[in-house]
Amino acid sequence: MAGHSHWAGIKHKKGKADKQRSKIFSKLSKEITVAAKLGDKDPSMNPRLRSAVQAARSANMPKDNIERAIDKSSAASGVNFENLRYEGFGPERIAVIVETLTDNKNRTASNIRTIFQKSGGSLGTQGSASHNFQQLGVIKIDKSEISDEKIFELAIESGANECLSYDEYHEVQCEMSEIYNVKKNLEKIIVNFISTEIEWVPLNSIDITKDSKDSIIDFLETLEEDDDVQNVYTNTNFGNI
Numbered sequence: 001m002a003g004h005s006h007w008a009g010i011k012h013k014k015g016k017a018d019k020q021r022s023k024i025f026s027k028l029s030k031e032i033t034v035a036a037k038l039g040d041k042d043p044s045m046n047p048r049l050r051s052a053v054q055a056a057r058s059a060n061m062p063k064d065n066i067e068r069a070i071d072k073s074s075a076a077s078g079v080n081f082e083n084l085r086y087e088g089f090g091p092e093r094i095a096v097i098v099e100t101l102t103d104n105k106n107r108t109a110s111n112i113r114t115i116f117q118k119s120g121g122s123l124g125t126q127g128s129a130s131h132n133f134q135q136l137g138v139i140k141i142d143k144s145e146i147s148d149e150k151i152f153e154l155a156i157e158s159g160a161n162e163c164l165s166y167d168e169y170h171e172v173q174c175e176m177s178e179i180y181n182v183k184k185n186l187e188k189i190i191v192n193f194i195s196t197e198i199e200w201v202p203l204n205s206i207d208i209t210k211d212s213k214d215s216i217i218d219f220l221e222t223l224e225e226d227d228d229v230q231n232v233y234t235n236t237n238f239g240n241i
Contacts, residue, residue, distance in 0.1 A: 028056045029069040030101055034081050036073035047180050051196040058194040086112045087129035090121040091215045095129040097200045098223055099231040108228040119219040132235050133200040137179030139172040140194035158185035169194055202235035
């Protein structure tokens with residue numbers, strides 16, 4: 001498989017900064033509320049909610065915040081959030097997929113379009129960028145949980161397609177239809193997970209020049225900072241950044 005985008009790794013490191021903590025908590029709370037509203041309020045009976053709660057715990061979100069977000073789902077009956085996907089090309093024509101969770105798609109579309117245009121990029125139609133990616137189940141595990149050798153063996157035994165180890169976490173990849181079966185097998189050994197999600201993984205990553213690195217990271221971070229944006233995927237290879 002082609003190399004995965006290292007943007008996920010950069011975000012993982014940056015996500016520990018206190019100045020970004022409240023923004024991360026806000027996004028996680030929204031996902032927890034929506035997951036609880038759409039399904040069972042018991043995480044063990046609701047895979048989407050279970051994944052959202054695990055992601056919140058991995059980000060060190062206080063238990064009270066998690067419980068409030070679940071409780072909020074009952075009060076949010078009049079608010080309808082939509083999952084919307086935007087595709088386009090950023091600086092240096094990098095392919096980008098932006099996943100949003102919004103209660104006002106006009107506001108979100110306008111904000112996303114503006115961010116792309118200010119970077120010198122452009123929004124495209126559905127499918128314009130996504131053909132550069134494939135959707136896979138991606139399970140992230142902190143490196144402190146298990147060694148590189150053991151996670152590789154466990155991942156293959158659990159039915160995964162691929163296992164990659166980065167500086168701070170392991171990443172297990174599988175067919176998206178198999179993600180919860182693989183997760184159940186991993187849970188026999190592993191207790192704590194960073195996240196369990198369906199992600200857009202690039203088929204081929206493109207290298208960038210040192211000169212364009214800062215402008216690309218600024219563009220991706222600006223997208224991430226928008227309140228309606230939940231996930232950003234790119235086919236950029238950041239190498240050792």
